Amino acid sequence: MAYAALNSTISGLGTTATYASVFEEVSKLNVDMHFVERAWASWYLWMQNDTIATGILSFVMHEIVYFGRSLPWIIIDAIPFFNKWKIQNTKVPTWREQWECAALVLISHCTVELPQIWLFHPIATYFGMDYGVPFPHWWEMAYQIIIFFIIEDAWHYWFHRALHYGPLYKAIHKLHHTYSAPFGLAAEYASPIEVMLLGFGIVGTPIIWVLSTGQLHLATMYLWIILRLFQAIDAHSGYDFPWSLRRILPFWAGADHHDLHHERFIGNYASSFRWWDYCLDTEAGEAAAKKRREKKLAQIKAKKAQ
Structure with a gap:
């Protein structure tokens, strides 16, 4: 610096x-x-001490953003007026469920994620990350974050899909599916192995980027993590409003996309976008199931007609 x-x-x-x-x-x-x-x-x-400075800043930022963004959803769950936008409106989380979830997530943050947060600074700076001033131009930060979203979404899709394989699901991923109707705090309610595995897509993507390009600022990294936390928490919120982002960006995988995944326990594996599930025919829900049935029937009829 x-x-x-x-x-x-x-x-x-x-x-x-x-x-x-x-x-x-x-x-x-x-x-x-x-x-x-x-x-x-x-x-x-x-x-x-730059390592300690980044470590403290990163951990405090993560906790404030995670629990701060979850708080509005806790309040919304407590107000019956919003129930009409709740996707699974017969499964509103209880205060006990919210509390137990928050406690486990906080323990995970302090035991599993804290060492990773502390190691990020020396690893990233070794590969060329900058953390001085001035900050990079907004357009540089914006295009890098867009690339991070695209790469992380691919990582999340394939590893999340792998975690639904029988033995891996039972040993690792089952904990995250404790709640068939997710809520904001449940975004990081997962086993330590899953936190590290899927978390690598979030933290590892910028490290691979700076290793490849030599261009990354810690401020960009923080903005990326904040936006990704917002995405994850909102996707687990269980609410689909008329003003939700997925209604503006049709390829955005909002709460309706991920809520179906928790309800059906299969399909809709991507984190931020819909294209992987669409292209690889792993969409969840009745509409997707009907489409697959019709496609299969068409194939059978075509084969008989030959």
């Missing part, structure tokens, strides 16, 4: 300098940077 000039100034504040005093000094020297960039630079300068 190229903070040599800043470091010499900050060191003059002494070892007892507060984050606020570091931020004030950084702001004086970098009026051209926006607020977030100044706050970001101040954090790393104040911590004086």
Whole structure:
């Protein structure tokens, strides 16, 4: 991180300098940077240990986003007015189910995910990830995140589909299907092996990208994870509103797509998009089943006609 000039100034504040005093000094020297960039630079300068700084920032960000995004769905589940948009409206989660789910997810975050979060910084920086300021242009972040969504969706489809193979399902994936009608908090309710296996698609994709291109900023990584968490939690919400994203983007796999997967326990394996399930004929639901039956009957009739 190229903070040599800043470091010499900050060191003059002494070892007892507060984050606020570091931020004030950084702001004086970098009026051209926006607020977030100044706050970001101040954090790393104040911590004086980049691995620890990224580790703390990553873990706190993950917890705030995960439970913060889940909170609106907890509130919505408690308000009967929204029940008309609940896909499986006879299976609203109880407070006990919400609490038990949240407790297991939090334990998983602190035991399974925390070591991975801590190791990310040294591994990613070894392969060339940048975490300095200024941040990359918005368009650079946007196209990289789109690519991450596409690659991770493919990873998720194939490994998720593999986890529905008998022995793997019983040993690994069955825990995630505890709830046949999912809710927001259940997005990461899974066994440690599944968390690591499917989580690699989220964390590993940017690492492979920076290894291949040499272009990745930690801020892009954070924005990608935030958007992916939103996608996962919303897909498990159990609600399909008239304004849901899948009604704007027909290829987006919203809550209706993943809710069917939990209800039927098979099909709809992709995470963010519908094209893998469509192209490989693994869509779930009555409409897809009817389409397969009609296709099979057409094939039988064609064979008889020969």
